Amino acid sequence: MKVAYYPGCASHGIAKDIDIATQLIAKDLDLELMEVDDWNCCGGGFMDDRSEEIHTALNLRNLNNVKKMGLEKMATPCSVCLNSHRIALDKYNNDTVLREKVDERLERANIDYEGGVSAEHFIWVLIRDVGIDNIKKHVKRPLKGIKVGTYYGCQLLRPYRVMGFESPFSPHSVMDLVAATGAEPVAFQMATACCGFPLMGSNPDAGLKLANNVLSSAKNNGAEILVHPCSLCHLQLDVTQLKIKDHFNQDWTLPAIYISQLIGLSFGYTPDELGLGKLAKKYLAERGIS
Amino acid sequence: MKIDEAELGEEKPVSERPGGKPFAREIDYRVGDLFWGKIHIRNSGKMYMLVTSKIPFNWKPLVKDLKLKGKIVDSAGGFLWVQEDEKYINDDVKFLKDYLEKMKNSKKE
């Protein structure tokens, strides 16, 4: 199956390991990820703060590029990129005043917007198109005994009216995928709370506090490692993990990895092949996974 | 601005608040005693025509008969709002004149 693939800036940058792992498992699952031709940054969480019109137009440009590739579905591993494209499309379809202004900008840029492309999360494609059973068939190394905190964060789920995949109050997609790898999913109270990343550029103390709340909640419920669905959660919970530890003067860490990385481990890839960080590698090594 | 069938008043700038920057300009017009109103032109160039008349009791049920080139955006009682364009406002005013004249004559009979 062919799907347009929108990696987003982060997973072509500091969260590159997300891209690496996602590409690896997609290949195993016969999912042909066609990178969106000449894609641009969605501006999610930045551009929409500055100009609704520009933000909407930038996202429609990407969707239009997908259309030109002859595809109708664009998968992204990043919840913020997902939310950004879907919100932009929703506004464009429902806000007639905004639509006119966006059309003007697109016209200026010589973009003939056609419509008919939807943005989806990579997780949705895994569940809806690939199927949990199919994923299970590829599991070569069941992750028995690994206690995985199943984290959803915010923009994958909310707002439901625009996202529409699963209940934002009782989601189970991440749990289902974790279960498919043979690991033990651990639910926790803050599983759908925000990781705090969007605050890092304005009020980082508050951002770190939100991140720590998520990690503590998972840890307190017995999670030994955390999986998440978003490139920006990755920047916040994985890349910034040690900073959080120092900031709150704690004696523990909770390695956070992207969902594709966990699936990749169960498919038999090594932590190095999946680009995992040192904290995760250390924990996995203790559990005999290398 | 020129409309063949109508007498035009002076162009006035209009703003949202006293002393505020104008967001549009308006020109009153009158077509005899048949109908009158104003042309409202936004700074963006968008143009709307208000048609006020004592002849139709209510424009709303007549909207489907009005073969206007502009787009009808609202109607209630003797008020009718049409989104216009300089290109065809002349034709629409002409159409309304004929339409209302016919209505006036049929009422007399």
Added chain:
Amino acid sequence: MVEEKEITVKIRKYSKANGESWQSYKVKVDRYTQMTEVLRRIKTEQDPSLSYRAACHMAVCGSCSMIINGEPRLACKTLALDIADEKNEVTLQPMGYFETERDLIPDIDEFYDRMHRVKPRLYADDEVLKGDFEPRMTPEDQKEVWKFAQCIWCGLCVSACPSVRIDENFLGPAAHAKGYRFLADSRDTIRDERINILMDSAWRCTSCYMCYEVCPRDIEPVIAIKKTKAYVNDFKKDTPVTVMAKKHDDAVSESIAETGKIKESSLYLKTFGITEAMRDMKYMFEEGKLKYAFSKDNNVKRIDEIKKIMEE
């Protein structure tokens, strides 16, 4: 005429004297039965002492906010059979965050204070108030103002907001929607003051879309906050939060305009400065992620399209 079904309603009862207890009630409902009607039946037919707030039962008065099967909702806008779980059970709890006074009644005075802090009223010109000038507002602007003016003060967004809980300087979603509704109103005269009230707080929102999700009037408070942020360059009273936000935002915009993408490493330097960047690089190194910090991605090829889209 309409098929009925029995559900079990479990309610968290609470009083200052007796503390917390859970009580169950069986109620017959049909597909149209609202949770406010369920509560009314329980109160008039089974347990007269049950206390809750409810008034309009059509989602315009904002009285009956509570947590229903784990979701922050208006009871009136929730049909019993839509929300009942597979065991035909519905649990009711008072709204979160606020202190509970009695049963399903929270004390939301704190919420009202938030609303009053944003000067929630129009300050029109004297000439207008005297009736000497007929103010105008385009239908497009009316749409924008009305969208955000529809807040019914129900408190659900604040009760569910993560930033409210950790940051006392954040006004909360509802107050921001209210503030923006006046900021966007062409008839108002205290624009600068409004920007002063709202701007620092706006950048304390974490954009998690929880308020958008739970708002029973679909006013999308987070969108109002984003639209408020767009006025940041008109904000003259810098605060640490807005200074950083401006730097960060400028850096992002520049990066997108130049390359069509966000280049994190340069963005980072521009926002936080060299000292902070070095400190964080140390953490990245320790976690084994520094190698990715310098990964190079292609710029957008048809960059003129991006420039044209972003042009003013």
Added chain:
Amino acid sequence: MEKMKYDAVIMGAGLAGLMAANEIASAGYSVAVVSKVFPTRSHSSAAEGGIAAYIPGNSDPNDDPDYMSYDEIKGGDYLVDQDAAELLSSKSGEIVRTLDSWGAPFNRQPDGRIALRYFGGQTYPRTRFVGDKTGMALLHTLYERASGFNIDFYNEWYVIDLLKEKKAAGLVALKMRSLEPIYLTAKAIIIASGGLGMIYKHSTNSYINTGDGYGIALRAGVPLKDPEFVQFHPTGLYPSDILISEAARAEGGILRNNKNERFMEKYAPHKFDLAPRDIVSRSMTIEINEGRGFPGGYLGLDLTHLGRDYIIERLSLAYEAAKTFAGVDATEEMIPVRPAQHYFMGGIDVDITGASPLPGLFAAGEAACVSVHGANRLGSNSLLETLVYGRETGKNVVEFLKKEHDIPDLNPEKSLDDAYKYVKRETGEHFGSILNDLRETMWDNVGIFRDEKKLSKAVSDIKSLRKRAESLYVTDKSNNYNTEFFNALELRNMLDVAYVIAESALNRKESRGAHYRTDFPDRNDDSWLKHTISYLSNEDVRIDYKPVKMTRWKPEVRVY
């Protein structure tokens, strides 16, 4: 008990109460507003369709204020005090522009001026609107303005009684959170506590509309005017009775029976679905009774021909209500509707200054009967009345306050003892069963079609309910949001006002506006062109009359 003294105290924080408070506070007098709910929860928020206004220069070219008064008078079946109607019409444009200048976001015409649409019973379109949540928009505008003034708000305080001697002296109230009592004395008291829909089994009203203002006034010896006139709105959503705004028909919606017929053609050959509400509600009841309704007893409100975008923009609340509460997509199928109680034309007897027969007591809004609605209110006129007469009453209170007044020194303890007897009792009957029986008998016997037999039954039912209420008791003995206690006190008010309504309806032997007697199907101007003035004294309802004020319009046959 704590005692507070104000120049004016207002019961009710809806549009009428807030408008009066605004007027009095602006004049520099001290004012308190007492409400059992936070102001924006008041029932004014549920008003949907709009507010009628003749705005000079922004109205139909054929229209003028006299046509507006005429529409009100004819709509009210000539039981309207014509001076009151003329005042209402003449102030309508100004009040809408005032609310606009205070921030109400009225829908606009393309040139940025306030838009208008048709409503039932209007010769020319006059209704100004904010989507279909006009009441909510106006209430918020007014509350937000008032919150910037020096007004003491007693939110979630419940008024038990009005104390008076020869003059109104004060209100006794309880804080709902703690049962802390307070005696609020004032030179002037305004009752603006809204309507009474909860006495009917099917009502579009809020749960809080329990007729408290009527109850405390009646117990203080103040009469109600024209209490037999209760409006039934044609389009309550089936089965939840949520209001589907008249705006739905104003924007082109059509009522249809189970044969898909536009049946209003038969009953109102000129105005069709936009005939006044009493006529449409009766027509619908006939259709349903004669078997042309849908199973369950409802009719269809067809909007499908209006188009999706139009429906969602102009009728969003109707669309949402049908979708949320009846599972119907109004852009594709008809909305199931049936008549439900909606409004009380009667109320505390006041003149056009808002003054009641008791010196120092004023009333405004639905709580009052200024007689602008007569026997039937037109859509878009309730919001208008709350604002115009809220303000007029406020202005007249300001004039009243300029004179010297002694406040009688009264002891509020007895009111408190009377109330507390429900809590002190250890056995008896809960409020719930009595309330449900009351709502049942009012709906069955004092409804859209009435006759001698039904009304007598209602009177005797209510008498026996009042008997049962003597043993009313409250199980909850706590002092923290003891809502059961307040429900019992509300029931006391409901039983009083229901009794007065039923007796007054039995007394009026004619049909006029919303009061339709199948045993007297015609209007009888010779005997009944007069206002009912009803008192509750001891256990009896005493009825008196007042002439209708006529200025320029003679009664004529009412056809639409």
